[in-house]
Amino acid sequence: MxxxxxxxxxxxxxxxxxxxxxxxxxxxxxxxxxxxxxxxxxxxxxxxxxxxxxxxxxxxxxxxxxxxxxxxxxxxxxxxxxxxxxxxxxxxxxxxxxxxxxxxxxxxxxxxxxxxxxxxxxxxxxxxxxxxxxxxxxxxxxxxxxxxxxxxxxxxxxxxxxxxxxxxxxxxxxxxxxxxxxxxxxxxxxxxxxxxxxxxxxPESRSPHPLKLDVAGVLLASLAGLLIIFPLVQGREHDWPLWSFLMIAASIAVFALFGWYESRKAKAGGDPLVVPSLFRKRAFTGGLVTGLVFFSGMTGFALVFNLYTQIGLGYDALKAGLAMAPWSVGMVIGFGLAQPLQKYGRRLLHGGTLLMAAGVLGILVTLNIAGVGVSPWQLLPALLVTGAGMGLLMAPFFAIVLAGVEQHETGSASGTLTAIQQLGSAFGVALLGTVFFGMLGSGVAAAAGDAAPKLRAELAAVQVTGEHQERIVAGVRACTHDRAVAKDQEATPASCERLVADVGAAAPTPQAAEPIGRIVTRAAGEAAKQGFSTSMKAILWVVDGMLLLTFLVAFLLPKHAREEDQAGH
Missing domain, CATH: 1.20.1250.20 (MFS general substrate transporter like domains)
Incomplete structure (x- = not known):
């Protein structure tokens, strides 16, 4: 809810x-x-x-x-x-x-x-x-x-x-x-x-005393959100040019302008999009920060995990959906378990956060043990725990954040909190997706480098030695890196075209090229899988860090949903 x-x-x-x-x-x-x-x-x-x-x-x-x-x-x-x-x-x-x-x-x-x-x-x-x-x-x-x-x-x-x-x-x-x-x-x-x-x-339904629209507030909030999401998504592909940092800085300025405008509108007796008095309440502002960090981490993780299973591990779409199902099942279980535990308030939220962090750590351990051949069944226990923690965390969240909000502020508070949930999701997709794709090229290249001794031995077994061998080993590293970071997946990188030529040059006969090609294809495929796995593991550490931050920021919230937020009075 x-x-x-x-x-x-x-x-x-x-x-x-x-x-x-x-x-x-x-x-x-x-x-x-x-x-x-x-x-x-x-x-x-x-x-x-x-x-x-x-x-x-x-x-x-x-x-x-x-x-x-x-x-x-x-x-x-x-x-x-x-x-x-x-x-x-x-x-x-x-x-x-x-x-x-x-x-x-x-x-x-x-x-x-x-x-x-x-x-x-x-x-x-x-x-x-x-x-x-x-x-x-x-x-x-x-x-x-x-x-x-x-x-x-x-x-x-x-x-x-x-x-x-x-x-x-x-x-x-x-x-x-x-x-x-x-x-x-x-x-x-x-x-x-x-x-x-x-x-x-x-039924026909409308408010007898509706608030007026704050068109300027909507435009400012929209612009501020776009100014931070756009450079996070597009900046990496353009090697982080100056405009990307200028846009992020501008988003902060526009958010500040939005706050000033809303405060001015409220003092003038208007109907601001967000009631400024809400931000004088520690519980509400703490809830906004907690929600932003938490939903960013979870939505970004969901995107990256699906990319990892489909592109990295080669799952088809149905298998990837089934692999993700235990997380959703765990979330439903967590919600159910949380209902009789609502009296614990913030402690329930903290417990859910720690359980989620343990689940994410469990995914990391699973990937380290199972390697690039990990199956959905092996991922099931850790994903189930992660989802259960998420359910326990979310069950009391909104009620606790709204605990200290006055009756006349409730509409603005709930709308703002729900919008932050969506904004956090957009921010998480942009941030964690960018980190994941940014690490992918170097991860794949490093995996190809680590596998070079094995590749040399296999090439030697089919009589590819000396300069031909070294050119192919270097070509596999360059090709896998360039394909991982390619802006257009349909186009074949020049390094991959050179690798094909090197394989042909290393074979004394057309028949000899076939086993060499199989060896190179296998090596490139394993390097890509290992690179995806390395990037996924890094993202899991980032998500656990965001959950730790969620745990700490949640101390700003009241202990129970029924408590009044004294800081706002």
Whole structure:
């Protein structure tokens, strides 16, 4: 559940229950499922998408970051649109736009068009999602409210478990020759049903005293987010030019400008996007930092792990989705275990963080023991523990962060917290994806260097010695490095073309070239796998470091969700 879910539970519903409230609830849940699936599916499908559409490694990062970044900036103001213009109307507009965005994703003929369509999905999704929660709190009487919101847990849990597996299955099944496009086409019947059923069953709903839109605030927040995400994703591919650092510095300045503008707007009696008084509360600001660090680490890890299993280990999309399933199952188990332990508050959150860190360490140990031949079964225990820790951590998080927020600040606080969750996801994809791809070339080259003695022995066994041998050994190292860092995976690096020529020159006859080629292909493949493994291990250390930082920053939070945040008074 998000912060917005908790906020929705704090407001009293209408005295007369709405007749079609349960039908309306399932329409809202369908919208939540569409969003959750689309936030995850490109992690599984990204290597296949890039192989078909082309583009650099940055495209893989943008497929996730474009969606979550646009969702983040839209969510802050999405709820206000429903308050002003009517929640049913904005839900239908959001659902229709999300469905159209899904269609645009499915028919995209180039990577840039696909990323643009992901932005459309994210923006309309941010209009759709807040409306459902606002309607639920008005439709259900108090005695049914808990049951209504209780359905979110199982539905979201099933989505998190089934999402990666469904994505992998759809990509591998290649229905009607659609391949990866089916992961977006599946939204069309869901979205159409949400719109048609919404017209019939959703109630008319709007706030009697809506806040005004803060358009300037939205633009400043959007610009600040883009200024930091764009250089993190694109800077590596351009060898970190001056403009990348200038953009990161500019993002800090724009965030500061945003804070000044919001404070000025509040003092003038306006309706700021984010209530400035929230940042005087230690629990809330600590929660924002905790959420930013945590969600950055987890979403970035999910992307890198899927790249490692598919590109590094050679898993197909379905096998990669199944390999990730234990993490999702563990998260559902963690949520279940956390329910009777809510009284422990911050200690439960800290315990979940430590359990996650132990699970990530377990993945690292598994990779060290099993090597490049690691199987999904070997990864299962550590991923299960990691997911369980994540469930224990997230279960009390939003309630604790909102503990010291005043009633009139709750809407702004929950919207900001949910937006930070999405912004952290975009930041994590950009940051950890960049670190992973940045280390990949040197990791592969180092692995090729370590395997050189074995390669020399195998070449000598087929009578390749002297200068020919050394040229091939050096060529394998150069080719694997250049292929790992290539901006265009379709193009063959010049070093690889030279290696092919060197293999031909080393063979006295055409028949002799075949065993030499097999040896070189095997050596290059093993070096690539080992390089991916080295980079993955480095990312695991980074993720554990981010979890340690999450543990420390969480001390800023109150001990229990029911406690008042004295620092804000």
């Amino acid at each position: 998000t912060a917005a879910d908790l906020t929705a539970q704090t407001s009293p519903p209408q005295t007369a229950p709405y007749r079609w409230r349960w039908a309306a609830l399932f329409i809202v849940l369908a919208a939540e499922v569409m969003d959750m699936l689309d936030a995850m599916v490109t992690n599984i499908a990204a290597p296949t998408i890039r192989a078909e559409l082309g583009g650099s490694a940055a495209i893989i990062q943008w497929l996730g970051a474009a969606y979550t970044l646009s969702m983040a900036v839209g969510l802050i103001t999405g709820g206000r649109l429903g308050d002003i213009y009517g929640r049913k109307r904005m839900f239908l507009i959001g659902a229709a736009g999300f469905t159209i965005g899904s269609l645009l994703c499915a028919v995209a003929q180039g990577p840039e068009l696909l990323v643009a369509a992901r932005v459309v999905q994210g923006l309309f999704g941010s209009v759709m999602l807040p409306q459902g929660l606002g309607m639920i709190k008005e439709m259900f009487p108090p005695k049914e409210m808990q049951a209504a919101f209780g359905l979110f847990g199982p539905v979201m849990g099933l989505s998190s478990v089934g999402g990666p597996v469904l994505a992998g299955w759809l990509v591998d099944a290649d229905f009607f020759g659609t391949g990866w496009r089916m992961i977006f086409l599946i939204n069309l019947p869901l979205g159409l049903a949400a719109v048609l059923c919404g017209l019939r069953f959703l």
